[in-house]
Amino acid sequence: MSSPSSTLRTARHMFGIAWHSDRASVVVIAALAVPQAVAIAATGLSQRWIVDKAHAADGRFVPGLVIAVALGVIAHTALAAGGRTRDNYQFDVTDRIDLSVNREILAAASTIPTLGHLERAAYLDRLALLRRHTRSLAGSCWALGDTVTAVISGSLSLWLLVGINPLLGILAVLALPPLWAANRAQRRLAEARTATAEDQRLEEQLHRMCIEPDSGKEIYVSGAGPTLDHMADTARLRVVTAVLRARVGAIGWQLLGWLCYAAGYTGGLILTARMVARGEASLGELMLVITLGSRLRSQVHLTVDGISRIADAGHVTGHYLWLREYAQAERSVGTLEAPVALEHGIELRDVEFTYPGAAEPVLDGVDLTLRAGTTVALVGANGAGKTTLVKLLGGMHAPTAGTITVDSIPLRELDIDAWRQQLSGAFQDFVKFQLPLRHTVGIGLLSSLDDEAAVTRALTEAGAMPIVEGLPDGLDTQLGLLYQGHEISHGQWQRLALARALMRRHPLLLVLDEPTAALDPIAEHELYEVFIRQARRERGRITLLVSHRFSTVRNADLIIVLDGGRVTEQGTHEELMAAQGRYAALYATQAVAYQ
Known part of the structure; x- marks a missing residue:
């Protein structure tokens, strides 16, 4: 879990990405947040005035009643339509932020000059967690804004309730247990995800092995598929069990928090009803307590949800900042x-x-x-x-x-x-770039990616021109079955890898x-x-x-x-043969085998 300052710094960074991505949408989201913050309080006031004025009118037309109804309609429209519109804008911009964040992650990981982050299990776990939860990171700026909006909205409701009876302010105190429970629940859930990150990677890798052709043929011949599937399922079960246990514990803590609030809300209704019976409060004020008291529960829920999203983003923020700092530290x-x-x-x-x-x-x-x-x-x-x-x-x-x-x-x-x-090189564990053949080779020198003469020269030096001549579209033949291309043999792929290494002339x-x-x-x-x-x-x-x-x-x-x-x-x-050492012994052994 990262510190609050780190989470806020990352949220600002996400907001900056959103601002550069689509300023108009960000302005709309911010503008819609204002009516969202006051809509619930306005709805409660509207219902209070409607009840009180209708009771006082005794069947007569009262102009203030029309104003109260109009206020309620406007507040409800702002709450319903405005909320849906704001959510849609946020969803769209979050997609763009998520794309940018993924680009940042891949750029940071690919520019690290060393391979430590790709060869150590602990680093791979952090990268996997980060890639899996980038959307939480992307939505951190909205989570912060939504939480502030919910707090303002709840504060207005609480202010109106306290105006009826100061004891109703206890509802604010009773809203703290759900907040504390939500924070505890998210911490437990984050710990479960971190603890099972390696099992998640194991399950993904084992199942991927079963569906990829290179590993699939050996698995099918050996009949190891069911065993690997069982191993993957076992790893997945450990993940699900740990996360489920954390979720169940989270539900228990949150339920306890909400029970505290429900007890306070019930007590508030009884208190206000007695005040009405004694003439110390109007029916409109009772309606206000019913409306805002029930809404305060949803406002607390939105606050809890926002804090949970911020906490979730904070957990991912730790991995995000680690990658950026690690990339900076490892930079040559x-x-x-x-x-x-x-x-x-x-x-x-x-x-x-x-x-x-x-x-x-x-x-x-x-x-x-x-x-x-x-x-x-x-x-x-x-x-x-x-x-x-x-x-x-x-x-x-x-x-x-x-x-x-x-x-x-x-x-x-x-x-x-x-x-x-x-530098240039070709390796035993070469990559099969499933691209048009000219690019499969040309990628060895990006500046000559589409240089047909350079690609042909490299293919000729690698002895790979017969491969080109046997393909339907020559250099433009799409290779590999992933994109419905032409499949070639493993040895032919290796020839192309050699040609790729020869793209650099000197x-x-x-x-x-x-x-x-x-x-x-x-x-x-x-x-x-x-x-x-x-x-x-x-x-x-x-x-x-x-x-x-x-x-x-x-x-x-x-x-x-x-x-x-x-x-x-x-x-x-x-010289080595004359020395009659290990080289000579191994050379002689291989020579006998070939003979």
């Missing part, structure tokens, strides 16, 4: 421009990295020199730290200890966005992290030979090859063997 402080060409290369000195919450480092004491104009192969068993090293080179994570320098400049001092503009660092796992060994070897030749022609860049197939990287200028997060061997293929 580097300001130096990245070099346009490498003169010396990239150096890692005593680099260590430990994932948050992990007991052991993934990388420990890594010392490497990646010389400009060379092809470097990174090999090792699964879990050796290869992909983590790639993330560090791309600035996705900062080393826990040690330094990474680019041409003697610490990587942390470079503008990380400028550095990434000089990257300083080209990373190929198991990018050909879906291809056969011969095709992979041919592609790697192409990359090695290109790297040697361009002296100002480094090509980093990550592969578990040792035969495909034997021609690299430098082969690095990672084992248990440490560099155990490095050298050329011939």
Whole structure:
């Protein structure tokens, strides 16, 4: 739960979004709030005057009676029609605010240079809660306004009631228990949502796995669907049970609060009826107590509802402000421009990295020199730290200890966005962008998204032109079944991912992290030979090859063997084979298997 000042600050921010989005609608909403605040009091006064004047008229025409009726009609119209109109305007503008807030959230999350918020369960829980309740955040400015309107309306009603008998002011005191109960209920509900955030994500992910084609085929073959569905339902049941328990508790506290008010309202009616019987009050004043007393209950309810919405928005505000502050804190402080060409290369000195919450480092004491104009192969068993090293080179994570320098400049001092503009890469877990083929490839260099010559060149270098030639609309073919497009094989998708990586003509660092796992060994070897030749022609860049197939990287200028997060061997293929170490043993094992 955020502090009241944070909630108010966020509400002002939401109001600012609404004002810039549709000023006319905001003016209408604000204008309609004024009659809403006085309409109930005006209705009560109208009914009081009608009863008193009708009783006094004794069948004669009284002009004041017409005025009282007119006041009642105007007040009722303002309350009914004005309220509905205001609600419609608020609903429309809230949709626009919600859209803007979602854009802010996605922009903040996507501009964070590191990946911590996408790899830690606690951060993912907060992001999921924030995305799920953005509408509460978007409506926080209206919740605040509605609450103020309800308080003014209730205060006017209370003022009129106290004018009849000061004891009726006790109704205001008895309105406090419902307010306190509502606040307690919302706090318990917010705690339940936070506690079950991970179960909510688990349920969503498991059910999504069952309906997506990539994971669906394995689930169908293994027959794991019912088991996963049961796991998802169990997680969902834990969520529903916790939230339901919180809601039931909330209802109990709110019921107790309303019982206190109901007892006070009943006592107020008895008191006023006795005053009428003794001639100390008129029938109109009794009508006023009946009307405003019952309406005061709804006014208190609106106040309670507004406070509940503010509290709910306050809970989401905490996550919203956390994301903005986290994005600001994680934003790169580097300001130096990245070099346009490498003169010396990239150096890692005593680099260590430990994932948050992990007991052991993934990388420990890594010392490497990646010389400009060379092809470097990174090999090792699964879990050796290869992909983590790639993330560090791309600035996705900062080393826990040690330094990474680019041409003697610490990587942390470079503008990380400028550095990434000089990188390119293809990965084993590539994305299948279900777009027209030209954009599926062209997205690798946004400035050339529609440049047919650049896209064709990248496809040719990746050996992917036969894919284009076999499609009905060539480069304009819509890919993937999501939008009723043309589906291609996994290996063909991987070829397109390689072409996407080749859209950038002269990257300083080209990373190929198991990018050909879906291809056969011969095709992979041919592609790697192409990359090695290109790297040697361009002296100002480094090509980093990550592969578990040792035969495909034997021609690299430098082969690095990672084992248990440490560099155990490095050298050329011939040097490593002569050393008869782990590389030689693994190479021989694979060679025998292929033979």
